[in-house]
Amino acid sequence: MPTDIRNFFGGKGGQTPAASQEQKPSKDAPKEKKPKGRGKRKVLSDSEDDIEVQPARKSTPKKPPPKKQMKRESPIGEVTTTSDYFASSGKSKPTRSTPTKPRAAVATSAKSTPRAKATPKPEPTTSGKTSSRKKNKPNYVELDDDEDDDFAPRVINVDADSGDDIFGADYKNAQKGEEDAYEIDDNEDEIVKPSRKTAKGGKSASSRKGAISKDEDIDIQMKDVPAKATNGTNPAKGRKRKSAELQDEEDEEADDNDIPPASKKAKDTKAKSPAKKASPKKVRKEEPHIRTQVDDILDDIPTVRAPTPPPRDGTQKFNYKDFNSKRSEPAPSGPSAELPVGAENCLAGLQFVFTGLLDTLHRDVGKELITRYGGKVTGAPSKKTSFVVLGSDAGPKKLETIRQYGLKTINEHGLFDLIRKLPANGGDGKAAEQYEAKQKEEQAKIEKAAEEMIKQERAEAKKAASTNTRNQPDSKGDIAGSATTDSQLWTVKYAPTATSMICGNKAQVERLQAWLRAWPANLRTKFKKPGKEGWGAFRAMCLHGPPGIGKTTAAHLAAKLEGYDIIESNASDTRSKKLVETGLRGVLDTTSLLGYFAGDGKKVETEKKKIVLIMDEVDGMSAGDRGGVGALAAVCRKTSVPIILICNDRRLPKMKPFDSVAWDLPFRRPTVDQIRQRIMTICFREKLKVPPNVINALIEGSHADIRQVINMLSTAKLDQDAMDFDAGKDMSKAWEKHVILKPWDIVSKILGGGMFAPSSTSTLNDKIELYFNDHEFSSLMLQENYLSTNPVLSNTLTGKDKNLKMLELTDKAAESISDGDLVDRMIHGSQQQWSLMPTHAVFSFVRPASFVAGSQAGSQTRFTSWLGNNSKQGKLMRFIKEIQGHMRLRASGDRHEIRQQYLPVLWYRLIHELQIQGKDGLMDIIKVMDSYYLTKEDWDAILELGVGPMDMEKVKIESQAKSAFTRTYNQMAHPLPYMKASQVVAPKKKSKERPDLEEAIDESDSGLSSGEDEAVLDDDEPLDLKKDKYVAAPKKKKAAKKSGAKGKGKVKNENVDDDESEEEVKPQKSAKGKGRAKK
């Protein structure tokens, strides 16, 4: 016990050492003393409070002197003081709290004091009290936790003192085993909370953080003095020392709590009234009532240990910053922590939230730990949260919520204590009780469901229907237990037979049913009425969602319930365009034979005439099913039979044809709760003993894939009758679907996922593994984002030092990335040394991340810009090459010289001139272009190639001038240095200029080019225009002028086949014309 208590104190008391000490002792004393008195007082909490206050005052006088003197010291004194307190009984304690807290109104100081008092008390009690008392002590701890949350309000109410009294009373009550004690406990909890807050504040001040703590201490002292300060000082001091480590956290929390108290005061007055805070307490209280005292005690114990909960700071912002800076510094703690072993299911019914970076516990481990013992871990705190496990760097939002709801916060030690001390199945705790009740309820449901199932099976067996025809081979559809039930897969055997049996997605199933029901009517109205949700206008429905959540099942079930005969086609069938068209032709306009005939001795089901076509695994239509998707979409457009399409990923590009022809019906993963009951029913039926937390783990492990869970259970059933947590975990791990992370997730995981935190258990291999999730992107993505983190390594510094540190880290990271590129070159270069991939992973990914890892707050993960820039570079490089190729006859430079030296001048002469002079400068511009054999495309390229002051964005050319330029340029004949072979074949530019004549031009060009390619260009003489595509434009215009030519052109357009001869003629003519014109 003593050790536990110390932990306790360390957690709660340690944080608020100095100030808290004083207060704590007082509380402790009241508690101890109170118990005696409490037994009598138990009846009314309110009345108790009042009473207590008076006695407390009495006690205070004794203590005050020691507090002032030795606030931080005098651990020894505690015991004595406690005994004194006991002797003095609860009266002394109450007095303290009441006067100080309410009057002081300064939440922080007052709160801190009560807390401190409370914490120290446990120690003395333990030492002095017998075994029974020890049990009581644990109770205190629990109360403390509650107190932390509730402190603010209660303290203000003046109940703090009463709380102390209550504590005492609780202890006594517990010992006595009277029910009354429970009631008192509730009150106590509330009261105690305020005290804790104070304690925390005090602890923090005195604790490790020198300067800060001192300041706090001062504040606390001031408050304490007015408050009474006297009672607990001595004991508190001793406790404070012990708890010093934890105190820091508490202090912070205490600050946070201070603010809320004011608002909550009203609630505090009536212990039961405070809804938020009260809920957890009440639960516990109720439990004790129902169960034996021992249970109560047990419950209390875990809570007490939780003391570590750091109170929040008064002002959020201030606190947070403080918090951060403080937290980040001591961050380094090894991944040591020995995991506690607790009773089975001991956390039953409790909800936990993790926030911040835990000292020793990795969050995943923590989650596992809690789920293992039946607790529940949620992402964000809410009213229902029983405990918040607080680490460093807790999110401000969470802290806010915690404050708002006055949630109990504990640290990991508190969590461990909880686990160690709580009895199996959560003991008598209220939460546990509720949990148990829930369990029972669930169990009842399960049994009922199982019974129904059995009934159904029997009924079906009686029918002895041999008509399995409806059941498609791979559908879970009709499960009607046939004679072959035993040989069926569980997934088939337990497939739902009614909508009520479907897990999750109920709305979707109903919608599907409604759609099917309305389908014939809609067909009559030709799908002109979209209806409320719009599905009335569609002949097809597209279900999509992750695997194993019952899409196929739902489709079959809905069809069956609506009396459709099902025709199914899935990936096992070839579904190419042809087969879809021909294969479905016979189906779409027909009705089912089942409507007219039936097997031997069976009734004809006339309503079965209707047919529904279920196309399963549509996204599985692959290369072998060429054109299948398109054909299917076409069928969906005019089908006279409802079609249900099922796929996993609706967003695939190949699913696009269905966008307009099918109504989307997304299926989501059901929640654990939605699945659990069904699974448990199955377990029950199969006589497989699996505790709920194991089932939860299985479901979570499979990402709510119902089919997989059932399969897992089916496998497990083969060789075992029960499954414990570890076995379940191993199994779901073994069955784990390997999820390949997206590049974004990879980066945020390596940078912001705490993989480099001291407490992280991920190995170098894990990090390299992360890189291999997408080895092409991970390094690029890291490079893109490594500059926008807030590196953890620099968090401890501020101002310029921090900036320098950040630069240093950035520099190291950048250098490492640079190293990585060299490795990359060896991999992708001529050597192809692929075995260097892990090296590349380390240099380009892991190592840089190790420097700059930290929160990415304030900037979202960007996609790498390297790819875009690289392809842009490629494109512009092609432009430059083209320009250089054209200028080559004139200019001697290579392309770099063209870019760096010619381009600025050309830009000025070509772009700037047009921008300034507008239409007036056209001829000069065109002259310059012609002298360098530049084309209009080159002009555009030059515009695009500008950078900095010549950036394309900054160029504003009047659209009028530009179009005039284009027009004028196209009207004129231009010299061309040469023709590219590829251009001859596919003259894109021509097509742009005159789309009508595409083919004709092609022909003419190729014909001409073959012969005339080699035309000689002279510097003085412009080139022969015939060869070039660019020549085409002027030709055409000329042709246009000549009516005859024009007519020909048009004719050509119309009769493409005959064009060749004519075309050739035409171009030649035009070419000649041009040649003349030029010369």
Place this chain on the structure above:
Amino acid sequence: MALLVDRYRPRSLEALTYHEDLSERLRSLAQSGDFPHLLVYGPSGAGKKTRIVATLRELYGPGVEKIKIDSRVFQTTSNRKLEFNIVASVYHLEITPSDVGNFDRVVIQDLLKEVAQTQQVDQSARQRFKVVVINEADHLTRDAQAALRRTMEKYSPNLRLILLANSTANIIAPIRSRTLLVRVAAPTEADICKVLTKVGKQEGWSEAEGLNRRIAKDSGRNLRRALLMFEAVHAQNEKVTDKTPIPPPDWEALIEQIADQIMAEHTPARILEVRAKLYDLLSHCIPPTTVLKTLTFKLIPKIDDALKADVIRWSAFYEHRIRLGSKHIFHLEAFVAKFMRILESYLMGMDF
């Protein structure tokens, strides 16, 4: 209306204005009848190409100036089609094998063999051999250079090679030993001034002595650049004086901006901004080494002497990496980060 630099390009060896002795030697070589393979090297803008063209004219007469561009398609061993442009006259070919990157060997092998195996068609030609001018010879891959070496000897009756390079460093020794090395040094600033004055006079522009000198200095003894700057200044100013500012090229202006940004603030966020600009430069085809070099020289005047050696060292370090690596932005960024760190810690040291 071509630009000055091209309009006033000298056509014959006599018209060349500097390196008189070199011109003289080339002329005697051309007249000797025993024209060797040449490896002409020198910095860009020194007049290599101009000299070669003038020499060719000396060899073949004015017919060599009637040039055209051929587009040829080559097929690699992997059946990839390469399009390749050849500038040719009746007497010579001019190729830039580095246009096709790593496939330059294919071009060298096919084209040279083809040229070498055919005799000069024009019986009246002054020389029996054809000349193949290979641009950017220092960018030839090892394979291509190896393909060259035997060709040079085997087909020497029909073929002369003129290799143009910026430096001989990347050219393998066997080729260097088979060619006559001709170094074309960059013109002195005085040479450049002379050219500028001459051109200015011909254009009828008012002369500004001081401006010309500044241009010569700024151009880094690159005559092409000097002439283009000269033209730019005159194009953008009606009246030039000695004080007229010389407009920097777009990319240099941007690098100047980057340098200012780097100096103004040293934070990772600033690196991020700089990265965007660096990307801009790279994607607009400014070679990374040029960026790094220019940036370094823009930064150097802005920092204390004590840092300069360090900065130069790191600049060289990362330039080397740019050559070794493939994703240039990484190295540029690493340099920026390094620079900021060095500077910041230096400044902090002063603070303390």
